[in-house]
Amino acid sequence: MAYVPSADAHAHGEPQSFVTKYIWSQDHKVIAIQYSLTAIAVGIVALVLSGLMRIQLGMPETDLVDASAYYQFMTLHGMIMVVYLLTALFLGGFGNYLIPLMVGARDMVFPYVNMLSYWFYLLSVLVLMASFFVPGGPTGAGWTLYPPQAITGGTPGAGWGILTMLVSLAIFIVAATMGGLNYVTTVLQARTRGMTLMRMPLTVWGIFIASIMALLAFPALFVAAVMMILDATLGTSFFMPAIIAMGREMPHEGGSPLLFQHLFWFFGHPEVYIVALPAFGLVSDLISTHARKNIFGYHMMVWAIVAIGVLSFFVWAHHMYVSGMNLSFGFFFAISTLVIAVPTAIKVYNWILTLWQADIHLTVPMLFAMGFIVTFVVGGLTGLFLGNVVVDIPLADTYFVVAHFHMVMGVAPILVVFGALYHWFPKVTGRMMNDTLGQLHFWITFLGTYIIFFPMHYLGIMGMPRRYYAYEDYEFIPQSAHDLNTFITYAALVVGAAQVLFLFNLFWSALHGRPSGGNPWRATSLEWQTPDTPPKHGNWGEKLPEVHRWAYDYNVPGVEQDFIPQTEPQPESGHSAGEERT
Template identity: 70%
Template sequence: MCVSLILFVAGFTMGGLNYLITVLQARTRGMTLMRMPLTVWGIFTATVLAMLAFPALLVGALMMTLDNVLGTSFFMPTILKAGEVLEYGGGSPILFQHLFWFFGHPEVYIVALPAFGIVSDLISVHSRKNIFGYRMMVWAIVIIGALSFFVWAHHMYVSGMNPWFGFFFATTTLIIAIPTAMKVYNWILTLWRGNIRLNVVMLWCLGFIVTFVNGGITGIFLGNVTVDVPLSDTYFVIAHFHMVMGIAPLMVIMGAVYHWFPLVAGRFLDETLGKWHFWLTFLGAYSIYFPMHYLGFIGVPRRYFEMYDSPYVTSAVGMNEFISMAAFIVGAAQFILIYNIIKTLKIGKPAGHNPWQANSLEWLTPTVPPEHGNWGEKLPVVHRWPYDFSVPGAKEDFITQTTPPSEVAETEVEKT
């Protein structure tokens, strides 16, 4: 016990020191926290959440294993073996739910926050506008991350917990919707009057916004105890979380693949194949998950393989078949991406240096694709944030993070 405590504290201190040293080193080269791309903020905050949330899962899993293997009774109120009541008892299944969801809810943001960050950067680059409300976006990520530790029991409204708990957790849950909605407004305001490139990357970003809003709205339904009680454990929940945690971040991953592929392989993925891939996946995903809202409303429970002759089956059966067909189509559509990757590696259009005219450092390495160590001997110096697009008076519609102010000032002087 004592040894593990010491190891834990030592590990934490070393991790913290490592982090501090990295931040200080980056600062000396101009990379302050408020100049970091939102992608980095999203991933960074998610890792902090992971560090705090996973121990609860680990403890839950260990106790569960002990229950199963050694016959302890952390979670089992009574234990029956071959019809005989064993002498252990007094465990609490609700305790398992608390431990699991203390991890489980932050986990949904461990998935979502990196996606929030990445999509912000993709939208900014491909609409040639600075991200609207950068500081607000950073704080929203951090606040969502912090609040996500105070909402876990919204997954347990039907567990029989104290109703006052339900009231508390419904309030915290609905409060999280505020910074989340702010982020959506900021993505839309970034697009507003932007010089939007309607390429495949942008299509995935727009697909993300639509899908995320859809899932966010059903989240507000579920966040209210009285609405959740009839909907909990039905397909409505399945629809909610696949939209918001499955499809929406997947759209961002796909957008990221099309965006960063030229950096990794030096060639552009084919746009026409990309559009087929997007539309089949997007419309297909909606065909899968949209009907599930209806299935949930009519009371189809989740986790059942076969509904037999329950009364709602007649209207649900056709829909389940339709959903299965759509799922096969979406699955098959992913081969378009694989084919596109193989084709591109062989005969794709060469991308050259910084093909999207982005500002962030990964595009500015001396060689593309970057070699081991990225920068060679000389590390870059950062002079600005990565969002200087369409700056009035500037020579081009983008100013990279490594461009010193003197160069920008000169071009402005030339213009006037």
């Protein structure tokens, strides 16, 4: 049966020149690599910034950074890690690479828009980096950018810095919207024959729901950014009340700083899950593949992703328990926040139940997946402290919060990023990454981050506030806490430096790694069944693949081989291979 979707009729011939192939490429795989490399590059900047901050906190006597620079580094570190690294990498990088391959499409449905998405993203990154060079430097308002302080004189970068940040975010949002549009439409419209929604790998589910959330949530940040730009430049009073800042009366009146916080967190909380859901999806596939066992409770896993996505739009004000908003809101948001714990817990249970009676290969991707579970469980459980409003009141804005969000949405997703890079690297390059370096990288990163962030919880319980440049002469902070801070700094520097191992491994293996073959992990999902590795333009050669089963047929009873690719037709009888429908 000659099956050619009309989208295919459009199929462009393979671009020939270097420029059309690698620079102005409309191929989702090239765009994915562009996204990933840009995100990793900007992530390294953020990593270095965090190292500088740690040096100040652990060894304040070095005087390496002053207070302004500290707050600027803190702001950019947070913003880059959350938005420009994790969001871009999960959606623009993994989403772009894996969605068409996993659903059996030749490309994204709107390749041109996809290309634009990357260039807008790059532009947003360049504008962000430019803020280092504008008068006054980048903004030091904290990644939350709360007004009034974001645009008043007592904060570094209150003039040019905040404007470049807001403009950069607006551009990023345009990029994310164009990307999200593609991811969602591709999943809905370009699945190959047989690929029903409930046969999609959880990776696609996670990225799909996260993209929908991004489409809904980013506009909140966009609106907030536009309104703040107007407040800062035209003197409107959306967020700005009448204030006297540094002895100056500001030309504002009546605005509401809390309005900004509501808008920001209406974006900000879903944003946490925009990062987390793709990580959930990717890690599910890592675990299933390397444990040689079907993911436990696929159905529940899908519905948990959907439920988390929906619920995450109803919890935003749990970031604002002590913001001065009406106290009665606390009841609602505490309940909605803790309700989210149920689907999230289901996911954790199903990951570990997948391990039970499995055949666990402790490969490097699997190690990272296991590291993710531990880190995510710690970060998720401490979320129950902070979501439960009355426990949050003493802990808000202390190091407990710092430890919590670094565990749950910093380290945990990054571990997935690493695991997924080690896992899909062979498909992207046709070569394996070095195993020894990978193991070393895993152990230093996993144990190092645990040592960094676990003790921080206790500093927070003691009451150490976050976003402090220095802790000079506070009576309630004992010397031992300062020593702990120094220790954490050493650990952070080691972990930061260890990332060189990864970078080296990444680039060295791309050129000199052991050839991997098309399916080194003996995985079932479609992307491992491409005719070429790396897949050529158009992914599938002459004929699109046809899907006959879900993506988790590992160790099916009665079948010799321990995996069955999704493209493998069901046996004629339809009733062997454990398929005992009642």
